[in-house]
Amino acid sequence: MAEGSRLKALGNAFSSSLQPPASSPKRSSIRWIPGGVTAALGFGAAGVSAGIKRGRKPDMTLVVSDPPAVCAGTLTTNRVQAAPVLLSRTRLKGEVANAVLLNSGCANCLTGPRGLQDAVALSRMVARELGVPERQILVASTGMIGRRLPVSKMARVIPLLVRRVSRAGHRQAALAILTTDTKAKEAAVVGRLGGRLCRLGGMAKGAGMVAPAMATMLCVLTTDVAIEQALLDELLDHAVEASFNRISVDGDMSTNDTVFILANGRSGVRIRRGTSLADQFAQMLNQVTERLARLIVQDGEGATRTAAIEVGGAKTEAEALACARQVATSSLVRTMLTSGDPNVGRIAAAAGASGARFRPDQLEIRINGQPVVVQGCAVRIGKTMARQLADSRAVSIHIALHAGRAHAAMLTCDLSEAYVRLNARYPS
Amino acid sequence: MAEGSRLKALGNAFSSSLQPPASSPKRSSIRWIPGGVTAALGFGAAGVSAGIKRGRKPDMTLVVSDPPAVCAGTLTTNRVQAAPVLLSRTRLKGEVANAVLLNSGCANCLTGPRGLQDAVALSRMVARELGVPERQILVASTGMIGRRLPVSKMARVIPLLVRRVSRAGHRQAALAILTTDTKAKEAAVVGRLGGRLCRLGGMAKGAGMVAPAMATMLCVLTTDVAIEQALLDELLDHAVEASFNRISVDGDMSTNDTVFILANGRSGVRIRRGTSLADQFAQMLNQVTERLARLIVQDGEGATRTAAIEVGGAKTEAEALACARQVATSSLVRTMLTSGDPNVGRIAAAAGASGARFRPDQLEIRINGQPVVVQGCAVRIGKTMARQLADSRAVSIHIALHAGRAHAAMLTCDLSEAYVRLNARYPS
Numbered sequence: 001m002a003e004g005s006r007l008k009a010l011g012n013a014f015s016s017s018l019q020p021p022a023s024s025p026k027r028s029s030i031r032w033i034p035g036g037v038t039a040a041l042g043f044g045a046a047g048v049s050a051g052i053k054r055g056r057k058p059d060m061t062l063v064v065s066d067p068p069a070v071c072a073g074t075l076t077t078n079r080v081q082a083a084p085v086l087l088s089r090t091r092l093k094g095e096v097a098n099a100v101l102l103n104s105g106c107a108n109c110l111t112g113p114r115g116l117q118d119a120v121a122l123s124r125m126v127a128r129e130l131g132v133p134e135r136q137i138l139v140a141s142t143g144m145i146g147r148r149l150p151v152s153k154m155a156r157v158i159p160l161l162v163r164r165v166s167r168a169g170h171r172q173a174a175l176a177i178l179t180t181d182t183k184a185k186e187a188a189v190v191g192r193l194g195g196r197l198c199r200l201g202g203m204a205k206g207a208g209m210v211a212p213a214m215a216t217m218l219c220v221l222t223t224d225v226a227i228e229q230a231l232l233d234e235l236l237d238h239a240v241e242a243s244f245n246r247i248s249v250d251g252d253m254s255t256n257d258t259v260f261i262l263a264n265g266r267s268g269v270r271i272r273r274g275t276s277l278a279d280q281f282a283q284m285l286n287q288v289t290e291r292l293a294r295l296i297v298q299d300g301e302g303a304t305r306t307a308a309i310e311v312g313g314a315k316t317e318a319e320a321l322a323c324a325r326q327v328a329t330s331s332l333v334r335t336m337l338t339s340g341d342p343n344v345g346r347i348a349a350a351a352g353a354s355g356a357r358f359r360p361d362q363l364e365i366r367i368n369g370q371p372v373v374v375q376g377c378a379v380r381i382g383k384t385m386a387r388q389l390a391d392s393r394a395v396s397i398h399i400a401l402h403a404g405r406a407h408a409a410m411l412t413c414d415l416s417e418a419y420v421r422l423n424a425r426y427p428s
Numbered sequence: 429m430a431e432g433s434r435l436k437a438l439g440n441a442f443s444s445s446l447q448p449p450a451s452s453p454k455r456s457s458i459r460w461i462p463g464g465v466t467a468a469l470g471f472g473a474a475g476v477s478a479g480i481k482r483g484r485k486p487d488m489t490l491v492v493s494d495p496p497a498v499c500a501g502t503l504t505t506n507r508v509q510a511a512p513v514l515l516s517r518t519r520l521k522g523e524v525a526n527a528v529l530l531n532s533g534c535a536n537c538l539t540g541p542r543g544l545q546d547a548v549a550l551s552r553m554v555a556r557e558l559g560v561p562e563r564q565i566l567v568a569s570t571g572m573i574g575r576r577l578p579v580s581k582m583a584r585v586i587p588l589l590v591r592r593v594s595r596a597g598h599r600q601a602a603l604a605i606l607t608t609d610t611k612a613k614e615a616a617v618v619g620r621l622g623g624r625l626c627r628l629g630g631m632a633k634g635a636g637m638v639a640p641a642m643a644t645m646l647c648v649l650t651t652d653v654a655i656e657q658a659l660l661d662e663l664l665d666h667a668v669e670a671s672f673n674r675i676s677v678d679g680d681m682s683t684n685d686t687v688f689i690l691a692n693g694r695s696g697v698r699i700r701r702g703t704s705l706a707d708q709f710a711q712m713l714n715q716v717t718e719r720l721a722r723l724i725v726q727d728g729e730g731a732t733r734t735a736a737i738e739v740g741g742a743k744t745e746a747e748a749l750a751c752a753r754q755v756a757t758s759s760l761v762r763t764m765l766t767s768g769d770p771n772v773g774r775i776a777a778a779a780g781a782s783g784a785r786f787r788p789d790q791l792e793i794r795i796n797g798q799p800v801v802v803q804g805c806a807v808r809i810g811k812t813m814a815r816q817l818a819d820s821r822a823v824s825i826h827i828a829l830h831a832g833r834a835h836a837a838m839l840t841c842d843l844s845e846a847y848v849r850l851n852a853r854y855p856s
Contacts, residue, residue: 080780080788080804110776110806112789145773146806255777331759331843345573348538349683352508360508361540376508378538378574415759 029192030284036170036186039201040224041266042066046164047176050157052105052143052150058176060154061102062126062161063220068136069262070226071097072233074240076257082109083116084139085256087123091135095229098132100220100260102177103154104205105143107216109255118149125155129162140258142179142205142216174203177218181206181299187291191284193277198225198267200284204292206299216254217244219292225281226265231273235282236261243289247297248328248412261285294411303413307337307395311356312407319356320408323399326354327410334415342381342389344372351399358401366398457620458712464598464614467629468652470494470694474592475604478585480533480571480578486604488582489530490554490589491648496564497690498654499525500661502668504685510537511544512567513684515551519563523657526560528648528688530605531582532633533571535644537683546577553583557590568686570607570633570644602631605646609634609727615719619712621705626653626695628712632720634727644682645672647720653709654693659701663710664689671717675725676756676840689713722839731841735765735823739784740835747784748836751827754782755838762843770809770817772800779827786829794826 038045043065047058073092075085091097101123108115123137130137141149164172174184188201202221221236240259271281297306309328314320327333330350336343347365351358365373370385372378389395466473473491480487501520503513519525529551536543551565569577592600602612616629630649649664668687699709725734737756742748755761758778764771775793779786793801798813800806817823 078777078780079784079786080776080791107773109773110801110804112803112805145771145776146801255773255780343573345535345537345683348508348573349506352506352683354507356507358507363508373538373574375540376538377540 030189030280030287033188033190033199033201035167035188035199036174036201037063037203037220037222038167038170039188039190040199040222040264042224042264043222043262044165044167044169045173046161046166046169047172047174048157048161048164049176050103050150050154052103052153058172059103059105060157060161061173061176062099062165063102063173063222063262064099064130064165065097065222065262065264067264067266068096068098068132069222069264070095070229070232071138071260071262072229072236073138073258073260074237076254078255078257080109080255082107082141082256083111083119084108084141085258086116087119088138088140088258088260091138094135096136097138097262098130098136099126100138100140100262101126102140102218102220103143103149104177104179106141106147106149107143107145107256108141108149109145111146111148115148118151121151122149122154122158125158126162129158138260140218140256140260142177142218142256145255170203177203177205179205179216183295183299185292185295185299187288187295189284189287191280193225193269193280196267196269198269198281199223200225200281200288202288202292204296206296216256217258217296218256219244219259219289221259221261221285221288223261223263224265224267225263225269225271227263227271227281231271231278232261232263235278235285238282239285239289242286243293246410247293248325248410297411297413300413302416304416305337305393305395306411306413307397308409308411309397309399310407310409311399311401313358313401313403314406314408315357315404317406317408319354320406321410323351323354323356323401324408324410326350327397327399328412331415334412337395337414338416341386342367342372344378347397347399348373351401356401356403358403362402364400364402368392368396458617458708458715461616461618461627461629463595463616463627464602464629465491465631465648465650466595466598467616467618468627468650468692468694470652470692471650471690472593472595472597473601474589474594474597475600475602476585476589476592477604478531478578478582480531480581486600487531487533488585488589489601489604490527490593491601491650491690492527492558492593493525493650493690493692495692495694496524496526496560497650497692498523498657498660499566499688499690500657500664501566501686501688502665504682506683506685508537508683510535510569510684511539511547512536512569513686514544515547516566516568516686516688519566522563524564525566525690526558526564527554528566528568528690529554530568530646530648531571531577532605532607534569534575534577535571535573535684536569536577538574539576543576546579549579550577550582550586553586554590557586566688568646568684568688570605570646570684573683598629598631605631605633607633607644611723611727613720613723613727615716615723617712617715619708621653621697621708624695624697626697627651628653628709628716630716630720632724634724644684645687645724646684647672647687647717649687649689649713649716651689651691652693652695653691653697653699655691655699655709659699659706660689660691663706663713666710667713667717670714671721674838675721676753676838725839725841728841730844732844733765733821733823734839734841735825736837736839737825737827738835738837739827739829741786741829741831742834742836743785743832745834745836747782748834749838751779751782751784751829752836752838754778755825755827756840759843762840765823765842766844769814770795770800772806775825775827776801779829784829784831786831790830792828792830796820796824
């Protein structure tokens, strides 16, 4: 459980998802486009400063759909859940949402019944301003834990926030949800499905080592396809499992982790279960979530390089994933990545501690394609390879267990002194 | 499994074992004595330099028992096991041992069949020099992984090592097993059991964050009681579960973790199952292993303070332990300890991610006795408390789940920049 998924997920059909994106299948035509969370038709966004954070940094975001969108979400499975998570969980039971209100600087967690009232009150103000039902506003927060939201400050800027909503607002929206992230994280694609164009985009903020106060990951996805809620929910769970649940992370699951998707049907493309359109839409969704997950790892606190951990030849996919996760979250492996000096013992020990079944004398490990463990024995590493590793910003570690045919992958970043510095100094 | 026990253990009857040692029961009389691994009658030890490490540091240790001792051990459960672990596992099936040969500087792991041959050859030389059967020599190694032992260098000093063995040699022995530890770790007690004195002592080297190359923990315990192997094995497993398995640790389980105990009967005290003497002997054993575990955490790499994580009111002991372990191994909690600035959200989030069942609105957390979360709500922390926390070398974090009556404890240390520096620079 400790090492389990960050977010609930119904399936785990996707594996090795963090490989470089495969070339698009012949008959689909998916392309990257700008626009982030407002790339899809009918969406607008804005980000403003309410003074929750110091220094007039943007800290409140609104994403609006016109018409109201079918919504789905995956929320933290932590037993301690922030007020906005509790509120949104209820509201996702409704079929449609008009808007998502997000803030950074305060997580509204460990705030009890009054924290829930604060979240309800803010969503009510937004609903009034938009002229839509209160229950159709989703909410998410990230930042300090244990403090109440500064509701009156936030209330004061809601009219401005609503006025500012536009297709051009995606970048301000993406900036206003950041905490210690250094960059806005946006991605969007357009696809030709059944002869018509449709779009899917989104924005995210960091998780795990990325967000020290609470390791919170937030993500809002938007699309202009028409789709029923149950199918949208299912596809989102698969996409999250193959992306955000495959990045690591310091093992700390947040009280606020939230991924929402809104689908408003504006493109006129309808996605039905079991069709080739559904496959193509799933591919668009996976591409965007994988890109956002990768951006999160690359912007990890103090990160100087990323590492893709690929495990092959496992008896089961669960064992492959457990092995990849153990290696990806090992403090010893991650500090090794900082130095760039390959210490294969740390990788082998983490694999051996993962619970994955394999014969130690069959174990093989490659770093950036170079064998470093062959048939359970360490291979002496030349200076060229050590130099090559020290220079690479994206390391690949491949572990072959030779025990079966299942495989899985995780993406991680190194653990640097800067990480500790940031996290030790982040105020409570 | 990833977060499981470092070493196999048959039972888990002990809990909250890392509280300050309770005062001795009325009728027993257990006292701390000097002497470490040679405090018990009939044991001698020595530590010399074989040149495995640079700079003529001591790196080979021998502990000898006269007469041969009944032996037991708990060994790493990592799937990747070093050659000395594989060899000692076989030899523990015999009932008695004459000696334990240990080295630092090279783990003899990922070395394949030739690594096993090296370990056998060295134990044979020691056996010849002592004039005892080869199968009665136990072995343990710690240090770099993936390199073979420098057997000829080591062979050259074996005669000297054997000659040096004496009761006075315990400190040199304890020094020669260290890697990045900064201090020798020794503990010993004497008890009056059934009117006669008997002794139990030992030495250890660090685990987890303590030993970067491989996170290896080594421990040799010696006693002059007479006891059958099965009972000794059982008592050792209990003691290890309540001590070395309750310290954290960066979550990395070593390929070389080893705890041996030798009992030679020289005191004339016989321990039989189900007697009060057995209880008193278990108490001696627990006291020594708990002290050694505490010394390991205090000497953690870069550690500036320790923290006892106590979880009460859990539904089951397994859940209490899972919760304590999750908090103790959280990078976010451990970097918070470095700063000394209490960030209660990190503690609550780790508890919530542990899988332990509780109602979030019942959660209570105290730091150094001061309530910081009450009924699931954060309490504002005064400056006095923040200062007190910043000043304390030993922090206590108490988590009350109010879901049952089970409890458990873990001991951890902070995660500092010095840890990362050490581990990034430790060569492979």
